[in-house]
Amino acid sequence: MHKRSSRLMLAAVAAAATGTLLAGCAGGGGAPTTEDGKTKVIFWQQQFEDYQQAWFKEQVKEFNAQSDDFQIEHLVVPADTWDQKLKAAQAAGKAPDVKTTNYGSIKPMQANGQLADLTALMDESAFDDIAENIAPFVTVDEGVYGYPLLVEPSTVLFYRADLLEAAGIDAPPTSWDELVEDARTLTADGVLGMNVAQTANDLGWSSWGLQYNVAGDLPLRGDWSEASAIDPAYEELAELYQTLYQEKLMPQEATYGYADCSFFGEGKVAMSACGSWALGQISSNPDWANVWENTRVAPFPSHNGDTTLPTSTLGGWTLTVDSKSKAQEGAAEFVQWLLADDMDRLVDFFTATGFSKYPARVSVTEALAETEEASASPFLATITEQIVPYAKAEPAYPWDVSLAFATAIEKAMKGSDIPAAFQEAQAEIEDVIKKQKLAGAGSGS
Known part of the structure; x- marks a missing residue:
């Protein structure tokens, strides 16, 4: 069960009292819905390597198949047009509900009021699993404004x-x-x-x-x-x-x-x-x-x-939820499902990277190290034990x-x-x- 802020709970009660028609009506201020009543959640992903594109596409398909309440609409945006497209969407009040965000952008975007505090939207235990040296990358005061997917040592x-x-x-x-x-x-x-x-x-x-x-x-x-x-x-x-x-x-x-x-x-x-x-x-x-x-x-x-x-510094990517999103609940549920729940999903992802990218969650790092593929890698232990912890x-x-x-x-x-x-x-x-x-x-x- 996710933690919910009182604001979101009140919003949910109000939406229920108003009826399902309001939820599907843009003029009523609610998030758009699909024909079968699911809330649409817009997910923008910056374009990465081909294997990452395939992984995200498969995960979105799986989430949509198992969710009774939310439908993720996945858009891949080339890196060279990302900033321009995102700024235009924000200016038009059409920013994506959830998006990939690099670590260096978290604190400036939070200062500008663009990101939702995930501690009000996700299970508390999800944040306890973030590695100690990585948690400060996404934390401002007591709030967490991005959930990490991976880190990449720069040097x-x-x-x-x-x-x-x-x-x-x-x-x-x-x-x-x-x-x-x-x-x-x-x-x-x-x-x-x-x-x-x-x-x-x-x-x-x-x-x-x-x-x-x-x-x-x-x-x-x-x-x-x-x-x-x-x-x-x-x-x-x-x-x-x-x-x-x-x-x-x-x-x-x-x-x-x-x-x-x-x-x-x-x-x-x-x-x-x-x-x-x-x-x-x-x-x-x-x-x-x-x-x-x-x-x-x-x-x-x-x-x-x-x-x-x-x-080295640690670059990498997180998922963030827009502070003005009308589908925050669904966006956060997707983030939790994708990055904070099933370890096997992420173990498979990092194995597919050829151990060129590394987990931000302690439990995933430990689980990855126990796999046969990781044991055979001459690189994984060196980078995860000798570089990442000090970056x-x-x-x-x-x-x-x-x-x-x-x-x-x-x-x-x-x-x-x-x-x-x-x-x-x-x-x-x-x-x-x-x-x-x-x-x-x-x-x-």
């Missing part, structure tokens, strides 16, 4: 076991000094030692975990009143990028973006930073079979070798802040004076704070 170290062995390296690096030394050793015979992001757009999000690693925080902290881009700790991070690039231990042209692990898959680099999703990319390309056979993963090295410090949330502040800081890293990488580059970033972030009135808008850290 994982991929390495070629055969090339490391041939070079006499018996284990992947755990510190930045070791990473540089191994990259030097591995740069030979037309293969470069390492690959990392190298443009500001990619550095802006791929380095968040490393910013936390070296400085314990991001360049906009606390309540967002002051920039911290000139924290001297960040200079060590810039030096890492600068050394790899200036010594030509990494590709000199950004032929592929950070999210694309093709440099590694094509055998052009011995080690590469990329997100966990690259497991799916590498394994699915028949031309990369030799690389895949020798692929291993490890946590990206820490600046000082401490393996408990974050080196941080993506920042909720505007992208302009991340881009300003990343521009400083790119300038340093290409040879600019490091302190001077961060001074420029400091000034740009201070300008963003002023123009976008960010001071006091942060929740603290």
